[in-house]
Amino acid sequence: MEEIIINGGHRLQGTVEIDGAKNAILPIMAASLLATEGVTEIDDVPILADVYTMSAVLESLAAEVAFDKNSQKLRIDASKPLNYEAPFELVSQMRASIIVLGALLARLGVAKVAMPGGCAIGSRPIDLHLKGLRQLGARITQNGGYIEARAQKLIGADIYLDFPSVGATENIMLAATLAEGTTFIENAAREPEIVDLAIMLSEMGAHISGAGTETIKIVGVKKLHGISHQVVQDRIEAGTMMVAAAITQGHVLIKNAIGYHNRPLISKLTEMGVKIDERDDGILVEGPEKLRPVNVKTMPHPGFPTDMQPQMTVAQLLADGVSVMNETVFENRFMHMNELRRMNADFEIEGNTLLLHGPADLRGAQVEATDLRAAAALVLAGLVADGETRVGQLQYLDRGYYLLHQKLSLLGADIRRVDIDASGAEHPVLSAI
Ligand SMILES: CC(=O)N[C@H]1[C@@H](OP(=O)(O)OP(=O)(O)OC[C@H]2O[C@@H](n3ccc(=O)[nH]c3=O)[C@H](O)[C@@H]2O)O[C@H](CO)[C@@H](O)[C@@H]1O
């Protein structure tokens, strides 16, 4: 059993490097299935459990995948005939595997993918994905826990999404690249990871415009080819580090961080009294002695990201007064708060609204992650808590952060990751995956 152990109270100082984005690499890996010629080579690939899971999904479909951890390069050859079925054992490990549905349908005219379940943060249906694919001409059936989509040919369509779903936008983009004619996705998701996917698809030979706006236009082409692509930086990892600096009175340069990807977070941290300097070499964050309370509402991009909500609640807890967090994207994303209560946090939950009474006098405790960003929030709380915090269930953290403890340790935190054996002895963990 592994744990991260933190002794709080250290100011973070220095420079931190950020990896490629989990939420960009996963759809990019799915997109590589569309290349019938050449191989796809991807740089700056984050070393994450989800990347290994997606590699296994692609291999189950008969793509050849090679991931070199040292150079962080991923090579995918999908040029040979592919299978059309993504099995339950893999899809159930990671919801994002549903994105192979659109790619397989476009490439093979048929796809069978296990229905992804919900997860701790919400039920997460895929009705919008299916609605979009149906509008492109797919016949979709659900049987025995699998979704099967078939189409002799996909035909471009005008698709309006009731909600700007990231995954639905990506699935439809992948399917539409090889459809006959033009597709418009209206009320599309506008996240930077959508833009990165569009860049990659364009490099492969797709005709896409408007990614990053509400309307994406895709003119279908006959075929796509392998390319080299560098994954965009992970704005959520960058944001997590910004909050770490903000709450520890730190002085941290987030190297090469992209300010316009984190505009709402920068705005809210500034309101809290954090000094933020967007420089050519990254974003410099200086935490104040006292944080001011602030109200936050999560929204699809360019609103405040739900994936920064748990981390932000730690900063709000430490602020001098009452702050409000309103979570509008997922229905159950306050699971970390019960763990923070063990650390002496004072708050009330009313539906999807959280009232945080600061300034909290956080005390170290044994806590357990319930999902990926909950894990990050608990580590952040440990950085400022009095005494020792032990964070368990690190498999969630490993989905989205590589060696977070090492990065924080290099900035001056007293933090280590250990494997605890049956006798209770602790062994240092040097490489998480
Ligand atoms: C791998 C990846 O990129 N994951 C991100 C992606 O997840 P994901 O793509 O799953 O998130 P969506 O944008 O699709 O979901 C947002 C909301 O829409 C709902 N919905 C979605 C699809 C659908 O068909 N029907 C429906 O009702 C969901 O239940 C949720 O309440 O965007 C989320 C919202 O920014 C982020 O938290 C995740 O980190």
Ligand SMILES: C=C(OP(=O)(O)O)C(=O)O
């Ligand atoms: C919710 C997240 O990811 P996923 O959609 O992969 O579960 C996340 O990155 O915070």
